[in-house]
Amino acid sequence: MNRCLIIPCVLVLGILSVRATDEANSPAPAPVTDPAQIARHYQQVLTRPEYQETAEPDVTSHFEDSLTLWFKQLGIKFGEFKYANQLPAFELMLMTILVTLTVAGLLYIMLRLTRRRARMEAGLPTSVAGDKTFHPPEFYDEEIHHAIRTGDWHAAWLAAWRQFLSRLEHDQLVEADRTRTNREYLAQLRARPLPSSAVALLIGMVDAYDRFIYGRKSIAEPDWNQFHQQIEEAGLLLHLDDKTPPARAKPAGT
DSSP states (O other), rough: OHHHHHHHHHHHHHHHHHHHHHHSSOOOOOOOOOOHHHHHHHHHHTSSSSEEEEEEHHHHHHHHHHHHHHHHHHHHEEEEEEGGHHHHHHHHHHHHHHHHHHHHHHHHHHHHHHHHHHHHHHEEEESSSTTOOOOGGGHHHHHHHHHHTTTOOOHHHHHHHHHHHHHHHHHHHHHTTTOOOOHHEEEEEEEHHOHHHHHHHHHHHHHHHIIIIIIIOOHHHHHHHHHHHHHHHHHTTOOOOOOOOOOOOOOOOO
């Protein structure tokens, strides 16, 4: 049995060895040097499917085509809509409503701004810059008398000074303005042809006001009497036609 298998194997190996020997002894093919033949082979290779260039998909064109198709389908759907023939009237009505609401909103805003401005103007104080801020001269009489009775020389000084400025404004010697200082009132008076004695007296009164009111220097009864006497002298020198200010306080014990 083993001999029967060995004989065929030996025959097969002999045939294969003979073929290998023949192939080894066969001459190698000569290289191709003909340019025309090489060019034809190159063109044949290029025509093969694996060497063909495939175009990349154009995503933009595909999207545009899909969008166009979608709008066409949407138009078709609108055309099949039951109330499609009434859409133009609905659009006109919607635009009219939008325009009306816009105009109404603008008018409302303008009205609110106008009312707010009116309220702000109404809330402003009446005595703004340039307006008269002093009451008539006689208005301060009671305030001065009350301050003298209570011995409040500081309040009496302030009331008498306001009365004096009111008399100056009443005779059109100064222009009352809440933004002006005593030095500015003094400059207005010095711009007029006043006697030198009146100018010197007014300068002394303003300096005394700065010491006792702005400087917080305590005011005693003699200080008040001296200041009130200066006001009387200034009224005479300036020919103020208002009634004479209240008399100064009587010394104690008289």
